Amino acid sequence: MNRMGVLAGTLAFTAVAGLGVARAADPVTLPKGLPADLWELLIPPDNPVTPEKIELGRALYYDKRLSKDGTVSCATCHDPAMGFGDGKAVSVGVGGQKGTRNAPTILNSIFNELQFWDGRAASLEEQAKGPMTNPVEMGMGNHDLVVEVVRAQPEYKAAFAKVFGREPTIDDVARAIATFERTAVTGNSKFDRFIAGDKTALSASAQSGWALWNGKARCNTCHPFGDATPNFSDNKFHNIGVAAKGRDFGALAREAQSAGDPDKLAKHPDFSELGRFVSTKQPKDIGSFKTSGLRDIALSAPYMHDGSEKTLLDVVKFYDRGGEPNPNLDGGIVPLKLTEQEMLDLVAFMESLTGEGDGSPTRAALLDPNRKEAKR
Ligand code: HEC
């Protein structure tokens, strides 16, 4: 099978129409619940979204040749069949090596002010360059090797010439992938239909869960929903105690203080648990992690930065206990005294945040362009 041939065809014509992108200048039609003005505002002016760039990014996102041994692509750990995560507690990259953290979904990552659990990447472009040379993810020795692989494919050369007007570079590889990710959105969930006025869209249990969310359970203090926060994250960092289990944060932080490079610390099995601190070196950030977005959350178990909670009910029980005590515990985390039914209601509410799924035109435009051929 001529995989690149298929790809070249894809690059020229496809199916961005499914996303509602008719012309380069037209905005993407977003699913219900996601504000188009905010989405547009979050596109960097120096990397506009165009149909051809989305397609190039999509091809690169699924291309395993960008890894050391040709076995790992972005989609290995951010797999559409796994809610764009990987279903594992911590990720596994080239040669079966384990990382230090759980793979978050890439869906709606455009709405993250900062990327990674500790916010150490300022943009999707910057983030996209990380995994390719991460020794336990895609494992390439350096970015030049990635560019060599890309340049060796005539189809890619042609696509880069068309999209960027130059030879492939690592920055343009990252720009294309980031552009694809900006279209990887999810919305039009039962909850969105409920908010838009269809009072039958949510079950009674999910409606009670929504009330608890904004009341007794206080989830909205960090996972608010509104025009500025359509993804249920305040985009801040909090220590809710996930990393605290049996760790001497003080000693670790002192050691990390002089160890420098946030990227190295984030990949170290112990230092990575210092969370936001690896980036800022501010004592207040010890054990803090980025508040997760929660759309499609039912699809991407296990949960938390270390994958330590297996189900959404386990997550709710964790909050109900008041997290794990430690000196940096966020003041918003206190025992909640929820009843069994209230916990189930919160879970039902979170389950109502799942978007339209595989059948939707939006979702189809996010799948591997070579998928159909692979099935033959
Ligand atoms: C081996 C598994 C693996 C591969 C391959 C991988 N990722 Fe990730 N990805 C992760 C993990 C684990 C994290 C969280 C790491 C952290 O926070 O330190 C992450 C984080 C991210 C984030 C940040 C999301 C957020 O909510 O902060 C984005 C975006 C992302 N990856 C995109 C990509 C892209 C694009 C590629 C391909 C170039 C890729 N990933 C390849 C495992 C992987």
Ligand code: HEC
């Ligand atoms: C003080 C802020 C805060 C409050 C209050 C809060 N959360 Fe969180 N939430 C976070 C942070 C920070 C994380 C990531 C923590 C980590 O992985 O270490 C998170 C993670 C999660 C996750 C896992 C997401 C994933 O991708 O793995 C779920 C589910 C969740 N919260 C649901 C809730 C629910 C339900 C409530 C109310 C009972 C709640 N949160 C209250 C800050 C908060």
